[in-house]
Amino acid sequence: MEKGTDSVLVRCCRDRRFKVEEPRTGRLCTVDHYVRRRVQDLPVSGHPCRIEVELAQTRDKDGRRLIEATEYVARGARYTKRFCQFISGLCRYMSIHAVSKHLGIRWETVKNIDKEYLHSTLPGLEPEKLNNLIHIGVDEVARAKRHDYMTVVYDLVSGHLIWVEHGRKSAILISFFKQLSTATRDGIKAVSMDMGQPYQSAVRKMLPNADIVFDRFHVMQNYCLLIKRERAKAFRNGSNEERSMLKGTLFLLLKNAYKLDDRQSDRLGELLESNKTLCIIYMLKEQLQAIWDEPCYESMVEALEAWCRLARSTKILSLCNYADALLNRKVGVCNYAKYRLTNARVEAGNVSIGLLRRRARGVRDIEYFKLKIRQTSVPDTHSTFYPNIKLT
Missing domain, CATH: 1.20.1320 (phosphoenolpyruvate carboxylase, domain 3)
Known part of the structure; x- marks a missing residue:
């Protein structure tokens, strides 16, 4: 235990039998000296855990100081990667406030960790790479109750979320269609939606051969x-x-x-x-x-x-x-x-988004909200609470 606190401190010394690589080029280099750095890791027996690691510092040919890269901590981060994954896993099912209280970390820090982790791990939504779209569903979802709407687009064949953007005007949906290839746009046979006029205008302009199906x-x-x-x-x-x-x-x-x-x-x-x-x-x-x-x-x-x-x-x-x-x-x-199309899959996604919105009591960061919406469409196929990441 660390003196004066209830946290666990683990001191790790570098294995000096292994050569040091320059972090930018990967070439072997000489050590200028060793530095120690403390990062927070997964709790141990209910106690906060900090790891003190020894890292080699080198200098490049211009005399600039460089710290060797590590697999388990991102550059400049104060938390291990597995701890960030642990926090993001908790944020999938708990409010940021609850995670902050549980781990004793500031609210903004928890949100930023979750946002950065989602940004680096979620699959990208790149319309220009989409193909074989046949039936799609379009709907709007509120970021806060009756405020700031988002447009979501689903592939009704696979059931996957394929696009999300802030706003619900015709121009928003048109921007999605413009990113699709001509072959993909021509392959869309039907679009399921509500009876709102903006989405109808966008479909009729960009997909003249597609049928509109009112949900x-x-x-x-x-x-x-x-x-x-x-x-x-x-x-x-x-x-x-x-x-x-x-x-x-x-x-x-x-x-x-x-x-x-x-x-x-x-x-x-x-x-x-x-x-x-x-x-x-x-x-x-x-x-x-x-x-x-x-x-x-x-x-x-x-x-x-x-x-x-x-x-x-x-x-x-x-x-x-x-x-x-x-x-x-x-x-x-x-x-x-x-x-025989309905927006049932879209509405199911909107229910998940509504639960997310209520749990967060409103999300002010639009980019973070878009990431959380994308997360709701990705199945949790592995345990985020006990990730299989090893310290090396």
Whole structure:
């Protein structure tokens, strides 16, 4: 134990039987003198551990001092490489604050170590090297809640994240497409996305031969927002008895009918009998979901147009507006029948990103956030807590 502290100090002497190599050229050279350097390593029995290593100092032909390179410590670093890997492994599952408290290291130091380690080890996202892309998914994800969005692009065949960039404008996605080779762009047959206009414009400009597929989840999500608004409207305008009936029923209206148990089905039936507008909207929701079961593009277009006519015949303003918006986008919606594409893999990645964002309580360093997003798409194939790195 080191005097006056609870940390372990390991002193290592250099094996002088081995020649010294000049760090820049790798040529054998003579030793000017030896220096000692202390670096922090993995904890030992719960105690911080510091290693004091002896290194040879040489001089080049211009008289400049050079310290020999080591495999286990980066140049100028105060931490061993395996300790940096250990910290990055903890940061994958814990907040920076928790890792800082656990190891007794400053918050900024933990973040910088994790950032540098990820930058040096994560595979690069280089669009110019991509090939054989057929189906891709595009979506936006918030860096903080409702603030600073990032654009993510996934290969829907392999499920891998292939690009991430700050911003969600059309120019951001166009910059990705410009980095692809002409052959790769021509090979993309379909792009799955939400119904936002910027991404549509980028795809139509850069991939004129690719089909846009509007994600089923986003189409139904917009319909669920319609249900929420109509229920809130019914609650505001209803009597005390009607309000009592509406309390706690939102999940019944949004949940698929086959997932309801008997008690929930009975309560939903009572609600729909008492409110005609909600009954119509709920029944149309069930019919809308069935559209994606159509076997081909033509039949799906017919089913969608029939549903929109039925929705407009109800004279419910919100339903009429939704039907008009759906008709304007029917090609993108019905392209699902051609490719059977959804953004499910993208949404799964967004869930991981959301957990990352909540764990960090917001990330101010955009470059670091991009690295963490890339990390969520890379499987943890080896133990980062007990890395197989040896001191030599």
